[in-house]
Amino acid sequence: MLIQVEQLVKDYQLNKNQKGFFHAIKNLLMPEYQKKRAVNGISFSISEGEMVGFIGPNGAGKSTTVKILSGVLKPTSGKVIVNGMDPFRNRKKYVSQIGVVFGQRTQLWWDLPAEDTFDLLKTIYKIPDATFKKNMDMFSEMLDLHEFLHQPVRQLSLGQRMRADIAAAMIHEPAILFFDEPTIGLDIVAKERIREFIRSMNQEKGITMLFTTHDMQDIEKTCERMIVIDRGDIVCDSKVDEIRQFSDSERKLTVKFGRQYDRIELPGAQMIKEAGNTKTFQFRTNEVKIPELIAELMSRYEVLDLTVQETDIESIIKQIYEGGAPAYESVS
Amino acid sequence: MRAYLKIAQKSFRNNLVFRAEYFAALLNTIVTILVNLAIWRAIYEEEGGLDNLQFSLIVTYVILALALFQIFTMDEYVIEKKIKSGLITSDLLKPLSFRLHLFSFHFGALLYRIVLLLIPTLLLYSLVYRVLPPFSIEMFLCFLLSVILGYFVMYSLNFIVWLSAFWFYKTFSLVTIKDTAVLVLSGAVIPLWFMPQQLVHFIKLTPFDTIFFIPISIYLGQIPMDQLLFSLLRQVIWITVLGLIGHVLWKLATRRLIVQGG
Numbered sequence: 001m002l003i004q005v006e007q008l009v010k011d012y013q014l015n016k017n018q019k020g021f022f023h024a025i026k027n028l029l030m031p032e033y034q035k036k037r038a039v040n041g042i043s044f045s046i047s048e049g050e051m052v053g054f055i056g057p058n059g060a061g062k063s064t065t066v067k068i069l070s071g072v073l074k075p076t077s078g079k080v081i082v083n084g085m086d087p088f089r090n091r092k093k094y095v096s097q098i099g100v101v102f103g104q105r106t107q108l109w110w111d112l113p114a115e116d117t118f119d120l121l122k123t124i125y126k127i128p129d130a131t132f133k134k135n136m137d138m139f140s141e142m143l144d145l146h147e148f149l150h151q152p153v154r155q156l157s158l159g160q161r162m163r164a165d166i167a168a169a170m171i172h173e174p175a176i177l178f179f180d181e182p183t184i185g186l187d188i189v190a191k192e193r194i195r196e197f198i199r200s201m202n203q204e205k206g207i208t209m210l211f212t213t214h215d216m217q218d219i220e221k222t223c224e225r226m227i228v229i230d231r232g233d234i235v236c237d238s239k240v241d242e243i244r245q246f247s248d249s250e251r252k253l254t255v256k257f258g259r260q261y262d263r264i265e266l267p268g269a270q271m272i273k274e275a276g277n278t279k280t281f282q283f284r285t286n287e288v289k290i291p292e293l294i295a296e297l298m299s300r301y302e303v304l305d306l307t308v309q310e311t312d313i314e315s316i317i318k319q320i321y322e323g324g325a326p327a328y329e330s331v332s
Numbered sequence: 333m334r335a336y337l338k339i340a341q342k343s344f345r346n347n348l349v350f351r352a353e354y355f356a357a358l359l360n361t362i363v364t365i366l367v368n369l370a371i372w373r374a375i376y377e378e379e380g381g382l383d384n385l386q387f388s389l390i391v392t393y394v395i396l397a398l399a400l401f402q403i404f405t406m407d408e409y410v411i412e413k414k415i416k417s418g419l420i421t422s423d424l425l426k427p428l429s430f431r432l433h434l435f436s437f438h439f440g441a442l443l444y445r446i447v448l449l450l451i452p453t454l455l456l457y458s459l460v461y462r463v464l465p466p467f468s469i470e471m472f473l474c475f476l477l478s479v480i481l482g483y484f485v486m487y488s489l490n491f492i493v494w495l496s497a498f499w500f501y502k503t504f505s506l507v508t509i510k511d512t513a514v515l516v517l518s519g520a521v522i523p524l525w526f527m528p529q530q531l532v533h534f535i536k537l538t539p540f541d542t543i544f545f546i547p548i549s550i551y552l553g554q555i556p557m558d559q560l561l562f563s564l565l566r567q568v569i570w571i572t573v574l575g576l577i578g579h580v581l582w583k584l585a586t587r588r589l590i591v592q593g594g
Contacts (some may be wrong), residue, residue: 058427067421070421070425070591071424071425072424072425073420074586074587074589091428092427092428093422093427094425095425095427096427098425100421100425102418102421102422104418104420105417105419105421105422106422107419107422107425109342109346111346111349111350112342112345112349116342116345117340119342119343120335120338120339121335123338124335124336124338124426124427124428125427152349155445177475189455
C-alpha cells in the first residue's frame with residue numbers, strides 16, 4: 001500500500017465567539033476555547049497507481065486530510081504512512097516525492113513571470129537539465145504554457161494560473177499527487193482540460209493521485225474510486241463504476257392520482273415522497289420493468305399524470321450526505 | 333545551498349519589479365538623512381562648532397546609522413501574510429528548511445537594498461558632506477564584520493517577533509513596539525554617547541546597541557582596542573541567545589500550525 005491511514009484524528013482549537021459587545025470584550029480578555037474535530041478517526045488505504053476522488057460538502061475534513069497527508073499539518077492522533085514515511089516527521093525528505101496543487105492558492109511567485117518559479121523549482125528539486133526540458137516541453141504542449149510563461153503571474157487568468165500551478169507541482173516527477181479542489185472557480189472548458197490532463201498523467205505515468213472536490217463531474221470523469229467524507233467520517237468508499245451502475249438502474253416515478261387513495265401498493269417500488277395526490281416512488285429497472293410497473297399502476301388506480309426520472313450520481317451523493325442512503329447500502 | 337541562492341536571486345528580482353516603490357524608498361532614505369543632518373547642524377551652529385571634528389564625527393555617524401537602518405529594514409509581515417493566506421503550505425511543501433528559505437528571501441532583499449539604496453545614498457552624501465574615512469584599515473575590516481553581525485542580531489530579533497504571528501495572527505503592535513525600541517535604544521538616531529549614563533548602562537544589557545552603535549563606533553575608532561573584542565563577542569552572544577529563542581519558538585509554532593482557509 002502506498003498510502004495508509006489508520007484512525008486519523010485532527011482537532012482544531014477554536015476561539016469560542018459569543019455574540020454581543022460585552023461578550024466580545026470578555027472574549028478578548030479571557031478567551032474561551034473549544035475543540036472542533038475536523039477529522040474523526042478515518043482509515044483508508046490507496047495502492048500505487050490508483051486515482052481516488054475525495055468528495056464531501058464544505059467543512060467535511062477533505063482539505064485537512066490532504067494537508068496531513070502532505071506533511072504540512074501534524075495529526076492529533078492516528079497513523080499516516082505514505083511511501084513508507086511519516087509525512088510530518090520526515091517532511092523535508094518526504095515532500096520531494098509528492099506534488100500538491102491547491103486550487104485556492106498558488107505557489108507561483110506572484111509578481112514575477114511564471115517561468116521564474118519553474119527556474120527556481122528546477123534548482124530546489126535538483127532536476128537535471130534534460131529532464132526539466134523534457135517535462136517543460138510536455139507541459140507546454142499539453143497545457144499551452146508557452147502562451148503565458150513570460151507574463152507576471154498576477155496578470156494571468158485563473159485558468160492559466162491553475163495550469164501553471166499544476167505543471168509546477170509535477171515538474172519534479174512526483175510519485176504521488178494531491179489535488180485540493182483543482183477545478184474550483186474554473187469555466188467548463190478549463191475544467192475539462194484539466195481533467196483530461198490529470199487523467200492522462202495517471203494513465204501514462206502511473207502517478208498515484210488523490211483528488212478532493214465538490215464537483216461530482218470531476219470524480220466521474222477522472223477517478224476509479226471515490227471516498228465520500230462528511231463531518232470528519234468516511235461515509236462511503238467504493239468504485240465509481242458501482243455507484244454509476246446503481247444510479248443507472250435507479251428511477252423515480254412521480255404520479256398524480258385522480259383521487260385520494262389511503263394506501264397505494266405497487267410491487268417493486270417504494271413510496272419516498274407524498275404531497276396530496278402527487279406521490280413519488282423509487283424503483284430499480286433491474287428489479288421491475290417500467291412498462292409492467294406502469295401497466296400495474298394504471299390497472300389499479302386512477303392516474304392523471306406521471307413522469308419517470310433518472311437518478312444521477314449527484315443525487316445519490318446528496319442522499320449520502322443527508323444521513324446515509326438506505327437504498328445504497330444494499331449495493332456494496 | 334544552490335536552491336537558497338536561487339531564492340535570494342528571485343527575491344532580488346522581485347524587488348526590481350516595483351519601480352515607483354524603488355524611487356520612493358531612495359527618496360525616503362535621502363530625505364530622512366537630510367532632516368537629521370539639518371537638526372544636528374542647527375544644534376552645532378548654536379554652539380558655533382560647525383568646523384569641529386566633533387561635527388564631522390556626528391555627520392558621519394548619522395549618515396552611516398540611518399543608511400544602515402534603511403538597509404536593515406525587512407518585510408516584517410512575510411510570515412503573518414503567509415499564515416493568514418495559508419500560503420505557508422507551499423513553503424512547507426518544498427524540500428527546504430523553512431527558516432533558511434525565509435532568510436534567503438530577506439537576503440535577496442538585503443542585496444537589493446545595498447546595491448540600489450545604500451551605495452547611491454552614501455555616494456551622494458559623501459559628495460555633499462565631509463564624511464570621515466574609516467579610522468584605520470583594520471578598523472574598517474572590523475566594521476564590516478561587525479555590520480554583518482549586527483544584521484544577524486537584527487534578523488534574529490525580528491524573527492522572534494514575526495513568529496508571534498503563529499499565536500496572535502496580527503503582529504502590527506508588536507512590530508511597532510520592536511521598531512520603536514530599536515530606533516531609540518540602538519543608537520540609530522541619537523548616538524549613545526549623548527544619552528544619560530543610567531540609560532546607557534541599561535542598554536548595554538540589551539541586544540539593541542549591538543545592531544548599529546557597535547559597528548559605527550568601530551568605524552569611527554571610538555572603541556578602544558582592548559574593548560573591541562568584547563564588543564564583537566557581545567554581538568555573537570546576542571545572535572546565539574536570540575537564535576536559540578527563535579529556534580524553540582519555531583519548533584512550538586510548527587506544532588500548532590493551522591492552515592487558514594479551504
